[in-house]
Amino acid sequence: MRRPLVLLPLVGLLLTGCLRLEAPEADAVAGEPSATLLPVSPGASVGTERLEPACPDPEPGAVLTADDYNEAFEELDLPYWQSADVGASAMLSDGRVLWMWGDTIREAEVEPEMPRMVDNSMLVTSGTCVSQVVNAEHGPALPRDPNELSIWPMSVVRTDPGPEAAADVTDVVVVYCSRVQRGDRMWDFIVRGTTVAVYTVGADGVPRLSEAAQLTPDDPNLGAIHWGAAAALDGDWLYVYGSRNTGQAYTYGHEVYAARLPADRPTDPTAMQFWDGRSWQADRSRVVPVIGAAEGVAQTLSVDRVDGTWVAYSKLGGDLADEAATWTSDSPTGPFVVQPVLPSPAGQDTGYIQYTPLAHPEIPTTPGRMVVSVSRNVDDYDLLLARPQLGRPLFSEIPRPAAGA
Numbered sequence: 437m438r439r440p441l442v443l444l445p446l447v448g449l450l451l452t453g454c455l456r457l458e459a460p461e462a463d464a465v466a467g468e469p470s471a472t473l474l475p476v477s478p479g480a481s482v483g484t485e486r487l488e489p490a491c492p493d494p495e496p497g498a499v500l501t502a503d504d505y506n507e508a509f510e511e512l513d514l515p516y517w518q519s520a521d522v523g524a525s526a527m528l529s530d531g532r533v534l535w536m537w538g539d540t541i542r543e544a545e546v547e548p549e550m551p552r553m554v555d556n557s558m559l560v561t562s563g564t565c566v567s568q569v570v571n572a573e574h575g576p577a578l579p580r581d582p583n584e585l586s587i588w589p590m591s592v593v594r595t596d597p598g599p600e601a602a603a604d605v606t607d608v609v610v611v612y613c614s615r616v617q618r619g620d621r622m623w624d625f626i627v628r629g630t631t632v633a634v635y636t637v638g639a640d641g642v643p644r645l646s647e648a649a650q651l652t653p654d655d656p657n658l659g660a661i662h663w664g665a666a667a668a669l670d671g672d673w674l675y676v677y678g679s680r681n682t683g684q685a686y687t688y689g690h691e692v693y694a695a696r697l698p699a700d701r702p703t704d705p706t707a708m709q710f711w712d713g714r715s716w717q718a719d720r721s722r723v724v725p726v727i728g729a730a731e732g733v734a735q736t737l738s739v740d741r742v743d744g745t746w747v748a749y750s751k752l753g754g755d756l757a758d759e760a761a762t763w764t765s766d767s768p769t770g771p772f773v774v775q776p777v778l779p780s781p782a783g784q785d786t787g788y789i790q791y792t793p794l795a796h797p798e799i800p801t802t803p804g805r806m807v808v809s810v811s812r813n814v815d816d817y818d819l820l821l822a823r824p825q826l827g828r829p830l831f832s833e834i835p836r837p838a839a840g841a
Contacts, residue, residue, distance in 0.1 A: 484571060484572035485569060485570065485571045485572070485642050485643070485644050486569075486570050486642060487560060487567035487568070487569060487570075487641065487642055488514070488567060488568055488570050489565075489567060490567065491532075491560075491561075491562035491563075491565035491566070491567050492562060492563075492565065493530065493531075493562060494530065494531035494532055494562045494563050495563055496531070497800070498563055498800065499800050499801055499802065500563065500564065500799055500800065500801055500807070501801055501802060501807075501833065502801070502807055502808075502831040502832050502833045503831075504564050505564070505807065505809075505831040506830065506831050507564070508561075508564035508565075508566060509566075509828050509829060509831075510825070510828070512566055512828070514566070514568045515542065515543045515546045515568075516540075516542050516543075516546065516557065516568050516570060516574065517537070517540060517542065517557055517559060517568045518540075518541045518542055518543055518824035518825075518827075519540070519541045519820070519824035519825065519826070519827030519828045520537035520538060520539060520540040520541065520557055520827065520828075521537065521538045521539055521791070521792060521811035521812075521813060521827065521829075522536065522537050522538040522588070522589055522590070522736065522792055522794070522811060523535055523536075523537055523792075523794060523809050523811065523829050524536050524589055524590065524591050524592040524611075524738070524794055525592060525794075525796050525798075525799075526592040526593060526594040526609055526798070527594065527798035527799070528560075528594060528606070528607045528609075528637060529594075529606050529607050530606070530641070531562075532560050532561060532562045532641070533560070533561045533796075533798075533799065534558065534559075534560050534592065534594070534609055534635075534637075534643060535558065535559040535560070535561065535592075536556065536557075536558055536577070536589035536592050536611050537556060537557045537558070537559065537589065538555070538556055538588045538589060538811075539553055539554075539555065539556075539588070540553065540554050540555075540556065540557040540576070541553050541820060541821065541824040541827060542554065544821070546574075547574050550574070550575065552821055554575060554576040555576045555578075555580065555586040555587055555588060556576045556577050556578055556587055556588060556589055556613070557569075557576060557577055558577040558643060560641075560643070569642070569643060577645070578611070578613065578631075578633050578645065578648065581615065581631065581650075585615045585616055585617055585628060586615075586616040586617075586618055586625075587613045587614070587615060587616070587631055587633075588613055588614040588616055589611050589612075589613050590612050590613060590614055590630075590662075590664050590665050590666070590667075590736045591611070591612045591664055591665065591666050591667040591736075591738070592609060592610070592611050592612075592667075593609070593610045593667045593668065593669050593674060593702075594607055594608070594609050594610075594669075595607075595608045595609075595610060595669060595674070595699055595700075595702075596608065597636070598700050601636065602636075602638065604638045604639040605636045605637065605638055606637050606638070606639070607636070607637040607643075608634060608635070608636055608637075609634070609635040609636075609637065609643060610632065610633075610634055610667070610674070610702040610703075611632070611633045611634075611635065612630060612631075612632055612651070612663070612664025612665075612667050612676065613630065613631045613632070613633060613664065614627050614629075614630065614631075614662060614664075615627070615628050615629040615630065615631045615650070615654075616628065617656070626656045627656075627660075627662055627735075628654050628655065628656050629650060629651075629652045629653060629654050629655060630650070630651040630652045630662065630663045630664045631648065631649070631650055631651065632647075632648065632649050632650075632651045632664070632702060632703040633645060633647070633648045634646050634647040634648070634702065634703065647703060648703075649703040650705075651663060651664065651676075651703065651705050651708075652705065658681060658683060659680060659681060659682065659683055660680070661678035661679070661680045661693050661723070662678055662679050662680065662735065663676055663677075663678040663693075663695060664676055664677075664678070665677055665678055665679040665690075665692075665735060665736050665737055666679075666692075666736070666737045666738050666739035666748065667739070668739045668740050668741055668746075668768070669699060669741075670741050670768065671699075672698060672699050672700075673696045673697070673698065673699060674696065674697045674698070674699045674702055675694060675695070675696050675739070675768045676694075676695045676696065676697060676708070677692055677693065677694055677695075677737070677739050677748075678692070678693040678694075678695065678723075679691065679692055679693075679733060679734075679735050679736070679737065680692075680693065680725070681735070682729045684729060687729050687730065687732070688732075688753055688754030688755070688756050688757065689728075689729045689730065689731065689732020689733060689752075689753045689754040689757075690729065690732045690733050690734065690735055690754060691725040691727060691728060691729045691732055692725060692726055692727035692732070692733055692737070692748070693710070693711070693723050693724070693725055693726065694710070694711040694723075694726050694768060694769050695708050695709060695710045695711070695720075695723070696708070696709050696711075696716060696768075697709075708720070710722065710723040711723060711724065711726065711769045712724055726769050726770040726771075726772065727748070727763060727770065727772055731752065731753075731774050732753065732754060733748065733750035733751065733752075733754070733763075734750045734751040734754055734755045734757075734791065734792060734793070735755060736750075736792050736794075737749060737750035737793075737794070738750070738793075738794040738795045738796075739768075740795060740797045740798075741768075742797045742806070742836065742837060743836070743838075744766075745764055745765070745766065745837060745838060746764065746765045746766070746767060746768050746772075747762055747763070747764050747795065747797070747837045748762065748763035748764075748772065749761070749762050749763075749793060749794065749795035749808060750763075750793055751780060751782075751791070751793060752774065752776055755782070755791050755792075756782050756784060757780075757782060758779065758780060758781045758782055759776045759778070759779060759780055760776070760777060760778040760779075760780040760793040760808070760810070760834075761774050761775055761776045761777055762774070762775050762777055762795075762834070762837045763775075764837045764838070775837070777834045777835065778793075778808070778832060778834055780793055780810055784815075787814055787815045787816065788812070788814055788826070789812065789813045789814065789815065790810045790811070790812055790830070791810070791811050791813070792810065792811040793808060793809070793810045794808065794809055794810075795807075795808045795834075796808065796809065797836070801833060802833060804835065804836050805833040805834065805835065805836055806833065806834055806835070806836045806837070807831060807832075807833055808831070808832050808833070808834055809829045809830065809831050809832075810829065810830050810832070811827075811829055812826065812827060812828065812829065812830055813826070813827050814826050814827070
């Protein structure tokens with residue numbers, strides 16, 4: 437069923453930050469999650485992925501400011517990464533930061549048989565030195581699934597390796613992604629479900645894909661909950677948050693829902709527990725929002741446990757809003773107290789767009805501050821190809837939140 441034009445302002449910019457004229461018709465795709473989405477053979481890619489260029493080890497105790505990151509990304513000139521959106525991050529055990537990106541512009545003619553833009557990419561930073569993760573196919577970090585749906589990263593969590601991991605594995609990185617059906621035009625798409633990718637980092641420091649699976653069944657419904665819009669680790673539990681567009685007139689914010697998984701079972705939908713307002717239980721139909729749409733968030737946000745406080749960071753009022761905010765709580769399920777913290781003009785009236793603010797609290801920065809980023813884009817694809825610098829993230833600093841602030 438084709439989505440009517442009148443609903444599109446409610447969808448807003450979603451992950452790409454660009455308004456769509458009309459969504460594509462929903463293709464028929466299997467409705468049940470697959471046990472394994474991609475045929476990944478652990479260890480098969482050893483020696484094929486690499487980091488380019490090589491970076492030195494991070495300097496212990498080094499402080500990195502938003503200005504440091506802005507300068508590093510402004511000067512960046514990598515063949516497989518000229519610009520991208522999203523930029524969800526996780527700090528690895530050695531102090532490097534792994535970044536997952538959505539739609540990524542590459543240098544012209546770097547791979548003539550591939551499109552100039554690929555669905556996703558991965559960078560690893562050591563201080564302000566930036567490496568791109570390059571695989572044997574020179575393609576995206578996570579390929580499209582068998583139904584040719586695009587994979588867009590939403591959230592990233594780093595966990596310790598379990599007893600089944602190889603002896604040299606230092607980090608396990610879980611990435612929750614949207615599974616997306618693209619339309620004929622650049623900004624036409626339908627979000628159809630959530631895919632989980634798991635990467636392991638070995639002694640050589642290179643992240644390698646080890647597992648990929650569907651977390652949720654295919655569902656093109658506009659009002660579906662998009663699980664994995666944010667994720668955070670706390671002890672033995674991995675908290676996975678979902679966002680939902682209510683479709684209510686003049687309400688552009690998304691509701692937020694909470695679920696959790698055992699930290700050692702991040703890809704298993706049967707292990708999910710859902711917050712029903714009183715307790716965690718297995719019936720997903722009983723889940724209730726922990727943040728309402730009236731003071732709602734963008735489709736993708738970040739949630740982190742910061743110095744003992746649960747902190748969500750996003751646009752206040754949805755993707756089309758002009759202000760970023762924090763939502764703080766003593767509990768992963770709220771109640772959350774919202775506080776506007778930073779102007780973040782959507783820019784849909786100028787063609788220069790800001791969307792998907794995300795927080796990066798693990799990055800050591802100015803005391804009492806927290807590094808945040810926002811995706812930038814333009815509504816002219818030819819302009820983006822000619823000047824990909826316009827699609828690079830902008831970093832800022834905000835006060836480090838406290839509970840109830």
